[in-house]
Amino acid sequence: MSESVAAFLYLVSGVLFIMALRGLSHPTTSRRGNLLGMLGMAIAIVTTLVLAGPSFGGFALIVVGIALGGGIGAVIAKRIPMTAMPQLVAAFHSLVGLAAVLVAAAALYAPTAFGIGTLGGIHAQALVEMAIGTAVGAVTFTGSIIAFLKLDGRMSGKPIMLPNRHAINIGLLVSLVVLVGVLVITESHLVFWLVVLVALALGVLLIIPIGGADMPVVVSMLNSYSGWAAAGIGFTLGNLALIITGALVGSSGAILSYIMCKGMNRSFISVILGGFGADTASA
Amino acid sequence: MELDLSMSWLIGLYLFMLAAFTGYEVIRRVPSILHTPLMSGSNFIHGIVVVGAMHALFNADTALGQLIGFIGVVLGAGNAAGGYVVTDRMLAMFKPSQSGKNDKE
Numbered sequence: 112m113s114e115s116v117a118a119f120l121y122l123v124s125g126v127l128f129i130m131a132l133r134g135l136s137h138p139t140t141s142r143r144g145n146l147l148g149m150l151g152m153a154i155a156i157v158t159t160l161v162l163a164g165p166s167f168g169g170f171a172l173i174v175v176g177i178a179l180g181g182g183i184g185a186v187i188a189k190r191i192p193m194t195a196m197p198q199l200v201a202a203f204h205s206l207v208g209l210a211a212v213l214v215a216a217a218a219l220y221a222p223t224a225f226g227i228g229t230l231g232g233i234h235a236q237a238l239v240e241m242a243i244g245t246a247v248g249a250v251t252f253t254g255s256i257i258a259f260l261k262l263d264g265r266m267s268g269k270p271i272m273l274p275n276r277h278a279i280n281i282g283l284l285v286s287l288v289v290l291v292g293v294l295v296i297t298e299s300h301l302v303f304w305l306v307v308l309v310a311l312a313l314g315v316l317l318i319i320p321i322g323g324a325d326m327p328v329v330v331s332m333l334n335s336y337s338g339w340a341a342a343g344i345g346f347t348l349g350n351l352a353l354i355i356t357g358a359l360v361g362s363s364g365a366i367l368s369y370i371m372c373k374g375m376n377r378s379f380i381s382v383i384l385g386g387f388g389a390d391t392a393s394a
Numbered sequence: 395m396e397l398d399l400s401m402s403w404l405i406g407l408y409l410f411m412l413a414a415f416t417g418y419e420v421i422r423r424v425p426s427i428l429h430t431p432l433m434s435g436s437n438f439i440h441g442i443v444v445v446g447a448m449h450a451l452f453n454a455d456t457a458l459g460q461l462i463g464f465i466g467v468v469l470g471a472g473n474a475a476g477g478y479v480v481t482d483r484m485l486a487m488f489k490p491s492q493s494g495k496n497d498k499e
Contacts, residue, residue, distance in 0.1 A: 128439050129416055135435040135481075136424035142485045145431075148439050149478050159448045169452040169460060176451070176467030177444070183468075184476025188483070196480060200434050203441075203477050206469040210443045213466040217450035217459050224453035236403060331433045337440055344446045346406050354406050355413045356442040363417035363436055367429065374426050 120158040121352035127151030128356050132363055155352050197327060198262035204333045205255035208314075211248030211340040212307060215241045218347050219303055225348060235295050237347055242291040244343025245303070246310040251337040253314030258329050261318075268323025276320060283313045325382050328371050332382075335364025431484045438477025444470025 128151045134144020156177065163170060184203075191199050218225045218241055219233070227237035260266035273279065287309050294302045321329050342357025344350075372379040424432055447470045451463030 125413070128442075129420060131439060132417065132420045132432070132436060135432045136421055136428060138425065138428060138488060141428060141431060141435075141488070142482065145435055145438075145478065145481050145485060148435060152439070152441065152474050152478075155442060155445050156448070159445045163448070163452040169454065169463070172460065172464055173448050173451055173467055176447075176464050177471040180444075180468035180471030180473075181475035184472035184474070185479050188476040188479035191480075193483070193487075196434070196484060197430070199476070199480055200437050203437050203473045203480075206473045207437075207440055207443050210447055210466045210469040210473075213462045213469075214443065214446040214450045217454060217462045217466070220462075221453060221455050221459050224455060225449070327430070327433075331429075334433055334437050334440075337443075338436070341440050341443045341446070342410060344443065346403070346410075348446055348449050349402055349406070350445060350449065351406070351409060353442060353446055354409050356439060358410045358413035359417040360436045360440045361417065362414040363421040364433070366418050366421050367424070367432060367436070370421075370424065370426075371429050374429070 114162075117158050117162045118351055120154055121350070121355075124151040124155040124158070124352055125355035125359070127154065128359060132359065158352075195263070197330060198259045201255050201259040201262055201326075201330050201333070204330065204337055205252050205259065207337040208248045208251030208253075208255060208333075208340060211337065211344050212245050212252065214344050215245040215248070215347065216303070219300065227347065231298060233298055238295045238298060239291070240343050240346040242294050242303075242306055244340050244347060246287055246291065246306055247336050247340040247343060249307050249310035250314040250317065251333050251340055253311045254318045254329075254336070255314075255333050257315055257318040258326055258333060261321075261323055262326050262330075268326075270322045271319040273316070273320070276316065280313065280316055283309055283316065287313065321382065325375075325377065328368050328375070328377070328382050331364055331368040331371055335361050335368060338362075338364050427488075431481055431488075434477060434481040434484060438474055438481055441470050441474025441477055444474055446470075 127147050131144045131148030134140040134147060222228045222230055222233045228234045261268050290302055290306045290309060294306060318329060338357050338361030342354050342361060345353025345357050369379050372382055444467055447463055447466030450466055451460060454460040454463050
């Protein structure tokens with residue numbers, strides 16, 4: 112399959128995803144919308160597989176990986192009681208966050224294979240995209256785990272307030288930006304993992320001050336974050352399907368969180384900033 | 395893509411912006427009853443990250459790289475398949491009427 116045919120098929124799957132979201136936003140068409148989304152996913156996966164070619168050594172591994180992951184995911188989703196749905200969605204988010212971090216790590220260690228430069232000489236632009244994708248992915252990963260634990264009742268739904276948490280969060284955010292800058296200049300693998308580490312800590316700290324009642328909004332927000340992470344990875348890989356889908360999910364997730372906040376009569380800003388207005392939060 | 399780097403980056407940015415606005419417009423008027431299924435549905439859609447993980451796997455030149463890619467593929471596929479099934483189950487609850495909650499299943 113030529114690259115232009117692949118790019119076209121990615122476009123088709125992107126359109127199917129848009130139609131899926133459109134369908135999902137109306138009660139009568141929602142199930143069809145979901146099905147269209149699955150169709151788009153199938154097209155994207157098959158296209159990528161065919162692009163790689165069955166002659167390739169990793170082909171079997173990919174098929175096994177998809178079957179394994181897909182099988183486990185489907186079985187868990189089938190068996191889980193209806194009441195445990197929100198935490199399951201949160202758990203799925205954490206998977207996407209982790210996958211984004213892993214893909215960025217793979218690109219960092221084998222840049223030639225991804226066409227983004229050579230080891231020690233990765234294009235600055237690719238490093239920026241990679242670092243952003245990684246940081247957002249890592250925040251999504253730990254943030255979703257905390258959301259999962261809170262929703263599942265394994266962790267108290269009460270907001271956990273650290274003293275000076277805003278100072279700590281801002282400190283972490285600043286150090287994250289600095290580290291990304293250092294990463295772009297030095298391309299040090301150590302700094303890459305420091306970025307991951309700081310982002311993981313930030314994910315935990317951002318979510319623990321949020322009360323159980325606000326969790327659905329948080330899950331939706333994390334949904335948006337992982338969309339942006341996927342788009343960041345898409346830029347690194349030069350993959351149009353990832354860019355389109357990531358941006359689509361990122362923005363729709365953000366606006367959905369906003370609508371949900373308004374529906375619950377909560378301030379969007381205070382929910383996002385992690386318990387900023389926690390004095391009014393119903394824990 | 396065969397375009398040079400800066401050009402393909404710019405095209406990526408174009409697509410990014412357009413897709414972001416599309417997402418906003420498509421979701422803007424969703425009724426509140428569909429918030430949760432929609433969240434779940436868009437969750438399954440960004441299982442698309444599996445495509446990135448597949449790239450990572452077939453571009454890997456070391457065992458470690460292959461392992462990283464393989465785990466990424468498993469996670470992404472798990473999210474895609476699981477998210478689809480969960481969303482479908484949620485939506486099945488609405489099935490009989492257009493908006494009334496019905497716990498038949």
